Structures are given as structure tokens and as C-alpha cells.
Amino acid sequence: MRQDRRVEGAAPVGAGFLSGYRVLELAGQESLFAGKLLADMGAEVIKVEPPGGDPARLMGPMAPGVDPAEASLLWQAMNTGKKSVILDLETYKGRDLFLELAATADVVVEAYPPGCLEDMGLGYEELCRVRPELVMASITAFGEDGPYRDFMASDLVIWALSGLLYICGDPDRPPVRISLPQSWLHAGADAATGAAMALFHRGRTGQGQRVVVSALKALERVAYASQILWGARGRVLRRQGSALRIPPMGTTTPLIWPCADGFVAFYLFGGQMGAVSNPALTKWMDDEGMGSEYMKAMDWPKFSIGHTPQQEVDQGVVEPVAAFFAARTQRELWDEGVRRRVMVYPVNDASGVLAEAQLKERGFWVRLAHPAFEQELTLPGPFVKTEESLCLVRGAAPTLGQHNQEILAPLGLEGGR
Amino acid sequence: MEKQTAILEGVRMVEFGWAVVGPLTTSWAGGFGAEVIKVETRTRPDIIRSMTPFKDDKVDLDNSLFFGRENASKKSIALNLKHHRGKELALKLVANADVVLDSYTAGVMAKWGLGYEDLVKVKPDLIMLSSCMYGQTGALRSMPGYGVPLTAISGLTYHCGWPDRKPCGPYGSYTDYLVPRLNLLAIVSALDHRRRTGQGVYLDAAQLEASVQFVAPALLNYALTGQVAQRAGNRDPEAAPHGVYPCAGKDRWVAITVMDDRQWKGLVHAMGSPGWALDPELERLEGRLAQAEELDQRIAQWTGTRQDHEVMELLQALQVPAGVANDGRDLGQDPQLVYDQYFSRREHPVMGSVDYAAHSMEFSASPQNVERSPCLGEHTEEICLGLLGLGREEYQRLDEQGVFK
Numbered sequence: 001m002r003q004d005r006r007v008e009g010a011a012p013v014g015a016g017f018l019s020g021y022r023v024l025e026l027a028g029q030e031s032l033f034a035g036k037l038l039a040d041m042g043a044e045v046i047k048v049e050p051p052g053g054d055p056a057r058l059m060g061p062m063a064p065g066v067d068p069a070e071a072s073l074l075w076q077a078m079n080t081g082k083k084s085v086i087l088d089l090e091t092y093k094g095r096d097l098f099l100e101l102a103a104t105a106d107v108v109v110e111a112y113p114p115g116c117l118e119d120m121g122l123g124y125e126e127l128c129r130v131r132p133e134l135v136m137a138s139i140t141a142f143g144e145d146g147p148y149r150d151f152m153a154s155d156l157v158i159w160a161l162s163g164l165l166y167i168c169g170d171p172d173r174p175p176v177r178i179s180l181p182q183s184w185l186h187a188g189a190d191a192a193t194g195a196a197m198a199l200f201h202r203g204r205t206g207q208g209q210r211v212v213v214s215a216l217k218a219l220e221r222v223a224y225a226s227q228i229l230w231g232a233r234g235r236v237l238r239r240q241g242s243a244l245r246i247p248p249m250g251t252t253t254p255l256i257w258p259c260a261d262g263f264v265a266f267y268l269f270g271g272q273m274g275a276v277s278n279p280a281l282t283k284w285m286d287d288e289g290m291g292s293e294y295m296k297a298m299d300w301p302k303f304s305i306g307h308t309p310q311q312e313v314d315q316g317v318v319e320p321v322a323a324f325f326a327a328r329t330q331r332e333l334w335d336e337g338v339r340r341r342v343m344v345y346p347v348n349d350a351s352g353v354l355a356e357a358q359l360k361e362r363g364f365w366v367r368l369a370h371p372a373f374e375q376e377l378t379l380p381g382p383f384v385k386t387e388e389s390l391c392l393v394r395g396a397a398p399t400l401g402q403h404n405q406e407i408l409a410p411l412g413l414e415g416g417r
Numbered sequence: 418m419e420k421q422t423a424i425l426e427g428v429r430m431v432e433f434g435w436a437v438v439g440p441l442t443t444s445w446a447g448g449f450g451a452e453v454i455k456v457e458t459r460t461r462p463d464i465i466r467s468m469t470p471f472k473d474d475k476v477d478l479d480n481s482l483f484f485g486r487e488n489a490s491k492k493s494i495a496l497n498l499k500h501h502r503g504k505e506l507a508l509k510l511v512a513n514a515d516v517v518l519d520s521y522t523a524g525v526m527a528k529w530g531l532g533y534e535d536l537v538k539v540k541p542d543l544i545m546l547s548s549c550m551y552g553q554t555g556a557l558r559s560m561p562g563y564g565v566p567l568t569a570i571s572g573l574t575y576h577c578g579w580p581d582r583k584p585c586g587p588y589g590s591y592t593d594y595l596v597p598r599l600n601l602l603a604i605v606s607a608l609d610h611r612r613r614t615g616q617g618v619y620l621d622a623a624q625l626e627a628s629v630q631f632v633a634p635a636l637l638n639y640a641l642t643g644q645v646a647q648r649a650g651n652r653d654p655e656a657a658p659h660g661v662y663p664c665a666g667k668d669r670w671v672a673i674t675v676m677d678d679r680q681w682k683g684l685v686h687a688m689g690s691p692g693w694a695l696d697p698e699l700e701r702l703e704g705r706l707a708q709a710e711e712l713d714q715r716i717a718q719w720t721g722t723r724q725d726h727e728v729m730e731l732l733q734a735l736q737v738p739a740g741v742a743n744d745g746r747d748l749g750q751d752p753q754l755v756y757d758q759y760f761s762r763r764e765h766p767v768m769g770s771v772d773y774a775a776h777s778m779e780f781s782a783s784p785q786n787v788e789r790s791p792c793l794g795e796h797t798e799e800i801c802l803g804l805l806g807l808g809r810e811e812y813q814r815l816d817e818q819g820v821f822k
Contacts, residue, residue, distance in 0.1 A: 017606035020613075033630075037599075041606050060654055061638045061646070073641065077633040124781075146756035151733050152680075156651060156659065157740035160672035161751065165661065166742045167588040168577060174661040175670055175742055178577040178587055179649040185631050187777065189598035194778040196602060197449065200609040201424045201783060209782035217759055217777035220748065222587075222594040227760075228482040230745035231772055232470035237745050238668065241585040242578075255565070256574070256583050263583055265569040338560060345566035347584055350639035350646055353572040353629055361555040364626055378640035380629050384603045385552070385621040390610065391603065 016042015017390045021199060023107040024048055025082070026089075029056040030111030030139045030215075032078035033188030038107070038195060039081035040382055040391050046083045046105075046407055048098065050090070053400045063373065069400050070372035077379055080368065081394035083403035095121060100411050103130040107195045111139040111184075114149050124210045133208040135198040137191040139184070143214045153215070155181035162219035163226045170241035186222065187215035246270075246306035251313050253305060256347060257322055261329045263347035268317065270305040278303065281342045285324050292320035354378070370396040423450020424783045428608065430516040431456060431507075432491070433531070435463045436563060437593035438548050438624060439520025440487045442600040445776050446516075447490030448785050454514075454800060455493045456507060457793060459822045466793065472768040478793050479767040485790040489763075489773045494801075495794030497822045498529050502815055507531060509805050512539040515611075516604055520548045523558035533619045542617035544607045548600055552623030564590020571628035572635065576648045584648055592628040599627045657705040658684070658712040661742065664725040670742040671725045673716065673732060681705065683735035688719050763789035797821050 019042040025035035026048055039045040047054065053069050056078075062071045070076075087101070088094035099122075102108065108127060110117060117123050124136045138144065141153030142161070151157075159165040159177045169176035194211030202208050220227070229237045242256035244267065253268040268274065278300040285291045294316030305313060325333060330346040337344040346352055359365065362385075367376040382391040428451040432443040440455065440463070447453040457463050459478075465487065466478040473480075494510070497503040508531070511517055517536060519526050526532045526547070533545050550567060551557040567590075568574050574586035600622055607618050629636065635646040651672075653659040659674045675681045678700060685694040693715060698704035705712060720728050725741040732739035743751055749760065749772065760772040773787045801807045807815070815821065 017603075017610040037602060041602070061634060061642075061644070063638075063641055073637045074634040077637045142753050143757055146753045148753040151740075152736050152738040154656075154659075154672075154674040154676055154738040156653075156661070156672045156674050157738045160661070160670070160740035160742040161753075163743045163745065163748045164588070165672065166670070166744045168585070170579070170582065170585050173579060174651065174663065176578060176585070176651055176661070178573055179652075180573075180576050180632055180635055180646065182631060186595060186598065189595070189602060190777045193598060193602040193605060194780070196605045196609060197424045198780065198783075200605055200612065201780075203609060203612050205422070207782060209780055211778050211780050213778045214757070215777070216753060217757070217775065218598075220754070220759070221774060221777070222591060223748075224486060224594065225483075225589055226745035227748045227772070227774070228486055228745075229470050230749065232472055232482050233474065235745075239585075239588070242583060256569075256586065258583060263575070265566050265574065265586075267565060338557065343562070343566065345562075345569050347569045347574050347586075348572045349575045350572060350632070350635045352575075353570075353632065353636055354640060356570070356625075358551050358555045358557045358625065359629075362552055362623070362626075373641075375641060377637060379637055380633050381626070383599045383622070383627040383630050384546075385623070385626075386618050388618065390607075390618065 016392065018043040018196065018199070021106040022046065022104060023109060023195070024102060024105045026108070026110040026112065027054040027056070028111045029059060029074075030184045031109050031188065031191075032056055033185050034109050034137060034139060034191035034195070035082060036078050036080055037189060037192040038109070040393055041196070042390065042392070043107070044083065045081065046085055046403065047079065047398065048087050048089075048101075049084055049400060051086055051088050057400070067372045070370070076370065076377055076397050079397035080379060082398055083407060084398035084401055085404050085407050086401040089120060089122065097408070098122065099127070099130050101407070102127050102134065104411065105131060105134065106199065107135045107137060109137045109139070109191060109195065114140060114144040128208065133202055133206065135195055135202060135208050136210040137195040137198070138210065138212045139187050139191045140212060140214055142216045144212050148216070155183045158183040158215050158219055162216050162223055164219050164223035167223060167226050167237050167239050169239045171239055175239055183215045183219055186218040187213050190218055249306055249309065251305050251308055251310050253313060253318060254322070257325045259325045259328055259330055259333060262349070262352070264325055264330055264333050264344050265347055266321070266325070266344045268305065268321070270303045272301055274303065275301045276341055277343045280340045281321070284336070284340050284342060285320065288324075290320065290324045290327075292316065295320065366393045368393070368396040371399060421782060421784045423786065424780065425449045425451035428452070428516065429514040430454070430518060431510050431514045433517070433519040433521065433526060435520060436465055437487050437590060438564070438596045438600070439518055441593070442548070442597040442604070443518055444487055444489050444491055445597065445601050446604065448776055448787050449783070450786075453491035454510060454796070455488065455491050455791070456496050456510070457493055458495055458497050459793060460497055460499070462793060472771070477767065482768065482771065485765065485768060485771055486774065488790040490786070490788045491791060492796035492800065493791035493794055494797045495821045497820055498531070500818065500820050502818065502820045504530055506801070506805055506820070508536070508539050510800075511536050511543065513804055514540065515544060515608070517543060517545040518548065518600070518604070519545075522549050522561050523547070523553045537617070540617075542611060542615060544604065544611060544617050544620070546600060546604055546620040546622050548596065548622040548624060550624050552626065553621040564593035567592045567624055567628060571625055572632040573628065576632070576635070576646060578648045579650045580648060592624060595631055596624045596627045599630070652709060655702070657702065657709045658716055660713050660716070662713075662717045662720040664720050664723055664728060666724070669725045671720055671728045672740050672742060673728075674738045675705070676738060678702065680737045683737040684732065687731050687735055687737065761787045763787070765789045767792060794821060
């Protein structure tokens with residue numbers, strides 16, 4: 001058995017922040033990001049999959065012409081650096097095998113519906129019988145207890161109840177989410193943090209414990225402004241779309257502007273906030289023969305949008321700026337904006353993010369070979385850099401059951417069942 | 418019951434932060450027991466001390482609810498870092514700390530003589546995390562910025578909105594609320610690493626590099642296949658119906674998502690099995706996706722006359738994912754958030770009663786205590802006379818020299 005794991009001694013230097021810890025991650029899309037982050041941090045993360053594979057292997061986008069069990073690009077993006085074993089937790093034998101494996105682990109990450117693991121005989125207390133100092137990180141939609149405990153969840157439903165949905169979107173249409181699911185990423189990051197904190201605590205006290213994350217609470221935090229505005233003034237914050245409405249006159253200015261090949265983001269600030277960008281933009285427009293007399297005459301630190309009538313702001317600033325942006329590409333505006341200290345930014349789609357020079361210059365992207373893919377996979381690199389590379393994307397996602405032999409054989413177990 | 422020890426008890430963090438990302442990272446650590454000391458100054462106050470909403474609309478550096486919400490559970494020392502004694506005291510703070518966090522653009526700390534190279538001399542096993550927009554290296558390292566543009570650059574804004582319109586983006590500075598999660602993960606992992614190896618570390622935390630993790634599948638897809646993901650309103654390519662529907666009342670909405678065929682049966686049953694919903698084509702996902710537009714209209718007709726809570730309860734009882742779109746007023750009364758005591762009411766000397774939010778995680782054996790946010794420089798004297806070991810006379814002399822402005 002892996003007695004060495006129980007010793008809280010020196011970690012292998014240079015490998016990773018969490019090197020030497022073994023994490024078991026149970027099936028489900030909700031747990032993917034937590035496990036991925038722990039793997040980036042250097043933990044040995046073992047994905048425990050049912051015989052047909054984790055259902056998240058079937059979630060799109062799917063790569064065409066690739067073995068269906070490996071084709072999910074969500075899967076490929078969220079499982080880097082992990083190992084995979086197959087254990088059927090629906091059977092008694094599978095559960096016994098899992099308990100053997102749990103006895104060698106430091107952390108279990110899971111997102112089963114509340115009470116489900118207990119019903120299977122794999123609840124935290126049962127696991128602690130085989131591994132008393134175990135840390136368990138549970139990701140829930142709404143908490144493991146309370147009125148929403150048994151509610152069915154989805155990304156959009158969590159957005160709704162968290163308050164975030166209500167404040168996103170154009171005012172004349174229903175509230176709207178980000179089309180790429182986000183809830184489990186926020187909750188997953190928190191679960192990874194909780195696991196690392198519990199390991200730190202265990203190292204200092206010898207005591208393992210359970211941490212429960214609520215995706216509802218995690219997303220409420222993103223909706224920060226909604227609850228505090230009610231607390232401050234008893235006012236309900238409403239969605240404003242891609243525009244900013246400024247009291248007291250309610251003058252509205254765009255935040256997202258069309259440009260020649262897409263969109264750019266530019267906040268027209270008044271006062272000190274716009275004291276650098278606004279004069280610089282005025283000069284830039286003038287230099288290129290598109291100057292606005294109104295803007296040239298403006299004493300920008302004294303410009304107060306909320307005290308200027310809508311028509312004046314539209315004719316004097318918004319329309320000339322919109323015409324200037326519309327005649328230039330995202331890259332032209334971004335590159336020259338950086339040079340001139342004008343805060344105009346690209347609204348990047350996926351191709352734009354991949355093209356960002358700053359990310360290339362920092363060597364951010366990683367390219368990973370995967371046996372099911374002919375091409376290399378390009379993925380975001382580590383979310384934090386250290387000279388010692390203690391956070392690192394450590395390899396492609398595992399194929400289904402790839403590590404059965406490596407993980408289960410030393411325990412005298414046979415996998416694949 | 419034995420007394421619970423907070424996980425980060427005994428860990429001291431010094432924050433040179435402003436706006437949201439830096440302050441929220443340490444605020445969370447404070448909730449889990451770290452002693453957080455925020456270094457700030459009246460000569461150039463943290464920008465969100467001047468940002469709305471203010472309690473009762475009263476503009477004051479100690480009255481911003483926005484500042485309060487991101488700065489719970491920490492102390493504030495006012496230090497004028499341009500004064501050499503101010504810098505000296507900052508170095509002494511760091512010498513007595515475990516973790517330093519800064520969220521200024523690259524180079525600012527070094528300019529003050531407080532860069533990692535300077536700090537590690539007074540604290541050899543220091544953990545320092547620098548969280549700026551674009552990272553400590555590269556052409557953009559000293560570009561200022563904030564969360565709204567970062568949300569656009571990292572690809573999130575583009576994917577929020579309707580396919581027939583320009584993107585609207587999520588509300589406000591979205592990335593400001595994902596980056597601190599990863600910053601805290603990095604800090605606690607570094608603390609455990611130091612516990613095991615004795616080594617400190619410098620962490621270059623580029624907010625852009627944290628943020629693009631949240632669109633990773635779309636990036637991989639583009640790099641591999643050339644397909645550019647598009648915003649899709651509230652639709653989902655693998656579920657239908659999947660949307661946000663109007664309810665009775667002004668601007669009231671409920672989200673309903675049918676993730677499988679069984680949930681479709683539940684929705685049909687809840688609606689009273691109307692004839693149009695019994696079309697056998699609709700029993701399978703492909704059929705529902707093909708008629709998604711029509712389904713959305715039909716469901717909106719059904720929800721339109723009903724209370725949002727009524728629709729949610731009815732559907733959830735049939736195991737169909739549904740949720741009310743809570744507004745700012747609803748959140749304080751949401752049954753689950755109330756049950757969890759998610760908001761803690763604290764008395765603030767200037768703001769009065771304020772509800773502070775907790776972190777999303779709860780530990781079984783370690784507490785989370787959310788304490789009220791500090792006034793600017795509230796703990797200057799306490800920290801100077803205590804931790805920094807100044808005598809009262811010297812403290813007063815320095816105060817007169819403007820060191821604590």
C-alpha cells in the first residue's frame with residue numbers, strides 16, 4: 001500500500017504545488033474543472049469512470065472523425081493531466097474496489113446529487129473508515145441541504161436563481177446567459193480551492209474534512225451589483241445590454257461598438273476616469289482626419305455624461321466615434337489604442353483570443369498530442385506562472401480506462417469492471 | 418463541541434490591492450481566518466471607495482457598499498508609500514507576513530521599492546502573488562485596465578447575447594469575479610507547498626490567462642476545426658426547450674431547461690398535456706431542436722399568465738430544471754440563500770447595517786467568519802503600536818509628518 005502518501009513530509013521539489021497528493025474525481029461534468037485545476041497544480045488526479053465512460057465524454061463540441069469516446073472537446077479541454085480508471089460503482093464489487101482505491105487517496109472530488117453517495121455506501125463517513133484523514137470536495141448546485149436541495153439544476157437555471165441572469169441582456173428581450181456554460185467552472189474553481197485549503201489544514205492538524213461548494217452562491221458573487229443596489233437604495237438593478245445609462249439625466253452611451261471586422265469595447269467615461277482616454281482619442285481621430293469639433297473643444301476632466309443631454313452626447317461624441325471605429329479593424333484599433341493609451345479593446349471571438357500577441361509572447365498556449373487525434377490539441381496554458389513551473393498543464397486527457405493497469409494493479413485489483 | 422480553528426488562522430497577508438480582483442482575493446482568505454492587512458492611502462484612495470452605490474447615496478470614502486462587499490474580513494492601514502518612513506513600515510509589515518498580494522500593473526511595486534526582489538530580502542520564504550491584467554512580462558505588461566474590457570478580450574463578451582444582434586456581454590466586470598477564485602487557489606496551494614518544502618514562491622497571475630480558461634472548449638474547437646463558436650441567446654445545442662420565459666408581473670422571468678426526454682414528459686404534464694405538445698416528434702431531442710422556436714413561443718404563452726415561483730415549484734416537483742430569475746430584492750429573500758445564512762448582517766460604523774456575502778464553500782470542521790469591511794486607515798494605530806512595534810510618541814511624530822495619510 002502507498003504508506004508514503006500518508007506522510008506529510010517533504011514534497012518532490014519542482015514538480016508542482018500539490019505534488020504527492022492523490023485525488024479521485026468521480027464522474028460528471030460538474031467536477032471536471034476542479035480536477036483539472038488540481039492536476040495543473042501537480043496532484044495525481046484519477047478520473048473514476050463508469051464502464052461506458054463519464055457521460056461528460058459525450059458533451060459537445062465534438063471533433064469530427066474521431067473515436068466518439070474521445071471526440072468531446074469539452075472533455076479534452078477539462079481533463080488535461082488526469083488519469084482514467086474504470087470502476088462500476090453501481091455494483092458491490094465496483095464499490096469494494098473503489099474503497100480499496102480510496103484508502104490510497106488524499107482527496108475525493110464529486111458532484112453527485114445530495115445524499116446519493118451515502119445511499120451507495122460511499123458517503124464521506126464510509127470513506128473515512130478506510131481513509132480517516134480523507135478530504136472530500138463536493139460540488140452542488142444549491143447546497144447539500146435546504147429548500148433547493150433536491151432541485152434539478154442546469155447552467156441556465158443556476159444563472160437564474162443566482163441573480164446573474166436578471167441583470168444580463170438587452171432590455172427589450174429576455175435576460176440572457178453566456179452561451180458557453182459557466183456555472184460549473186466557477187464552482188469547480190472554488191472546489192479545487194477548498195480541497196487545497198483542506199489539505200493545508202490537514203497538514204497542520206492531521207484532521208481531514210469535507211468541503212461543500214454551492215454553485216448558486218458562486219454565481220451570486222458574479223452578480224455583485226444586484227444585491228448591493230437593493231441594499232443601498234431599495235432599487236432593482238435591471239439589464240442594460242451593451243450600453244451604460246448614467247444618472248441623473250439617464251444619458252446612455254454604447255459599450256460595444258461595431259468596427260470594420262467585428263466589435264470593439266469602449267467605455268465613454270466622464271470626469272477623471274476618461275481624462276486619459278478621451279483626449280487621446282480626440283487627437284487620434286483628428287490626426288486621421290475624422291476629428292469632432294465638439295470633442296476638440298471639450299474640457300474632458302469636466303465632462304459629465306449624466307449631466308449632458310442625450311442628443312448632445314450622441315451628436316458631439318457617439319456618432320463621430322462610431323464612424324471612426326466602423327472604418328477600422330479590431331486589430332488596428334487595439335494596437336494603435338495601446339500605443340496612444342486609448343482604452344479600446346477587441347470583443348474577441350475564439351479566433352481573436354488565439355491571435356492575441358500578448359498570449360503568444362508569453363508562451364501561454366500548450367500543444368498536446370492525443371492518440372485519438374491526428375493533429376495536436378491547442379489549449380490554454382497554466383492560469384498562474386512561476387519560475388519553477390509549479391502550475392503546469394501536464395498532458396492530454398486520458399483515454400477511457402488508460403490507467404487501469406497502472407493504478408489498480410499495485411492494489412491487487414483488476415480494473416475494467 | 419470542540420472549538421473549531423479557521424483554516425488560515427496564523428497566516429498573515431499584506432494586500433497592496435485596488436478595485437476588485439486583489440481585494441476580493443484577500444477578503445475571502447480573511448473569511449477563512451487569515452489576518453489580512455490592506456495597505457492603502459488617502460493620497461490616492463482605492464478607486465472603489467469612490468464608486469457607487471453608496472449607503473443612502475452619501476458620497477464618502479467609508480460609505481461605498483461596493484468597496485464594502487469586496488473588502489470584508491480585513492484590516493486597513495493607511496501608509497503613504499511615497500514617504501520613506503511609509504515604505505520602511507511597509508517592508509516591516511512584509512517581513513512579518515506570509516503572503517503578499519499586489520494587483521497593480523507590472524512595475525508599480527518595483528517602482529516603490531516593494532518588488533518581489535526587494536521583499537524577498539526581508540522575508541526569504543515569502544509567497545507573493547501579482548495579479549495584473551496581462552502578466553508581468555510581454556508588451557502589454559504595464560497596460561492598465563479593468564474587468565469590463567478584460568471580459569471582452571478573453572472571449573466572454575462575444576458569447577453573451579443574441580445571434581441577430583451585437584453582443585451585450587455579461588453584466589459589469591465579469592472576470593473580476595472569476596480571477597480571485599483562481600488567485601486564492603494559487604495562494605493556498607503555495608502555502609501548502611511552503612509548509613512541505615519550506616520554500617516561498619513568486620506567482621505571476623495574469624488575469625487574462627485565468628479568464629480564458631473559462632472559454633477553453635471554444636478555443637480548442639477553433640484551433641482544431643476552424644469553427645468559431647457563436648452566441649446563441651439562451652439556446653443550447655444539446656437541449657430543447659432551453660430558455661427564459663416571461664411570467665406574470667413586471668419584468669418577471671423563469672428559466673426552463675429540458676435536458677432529456679424524460680424531463681420533456683414532465684414539462685408536457687405540467688402544462689396539462691396540450692394537443693400541440695403530444696406530437697411524437699417532440700419526444701426526441703432532434704424533434705425538439707427542430708421546433709425550438711415554436712416551442713419557445715408556446716411555453717412563453719403558458720408561463721406568461723403564471724407567477725414565476727408557481728412555474729418553478731410545479732416543474733421542480735416533476736424533476737424538470739426550472740428557476741426564477743431572481744432580482745436584487747429577491748436575493749435577500751431567496752429561501753435557499755436565507756437557509757444557508759449566505760448574507761451576514763454586520764454593523765459598520767459609517768454605513769450602519771450591511772449585508773455581507775459569504776464565499777461559496779463551507780467546511781465541515783473549519784468555520785467561515787465574514788467580518789465587516791474596514792474604514793480607511795481604521796487599524797493604522799493598532800498595527801503600528803502592535804505588530805510594527807512603534808512607540809506612541811514615534812507614531813504621533815510620523816503621523817504629523819504625513820506617513821499615515
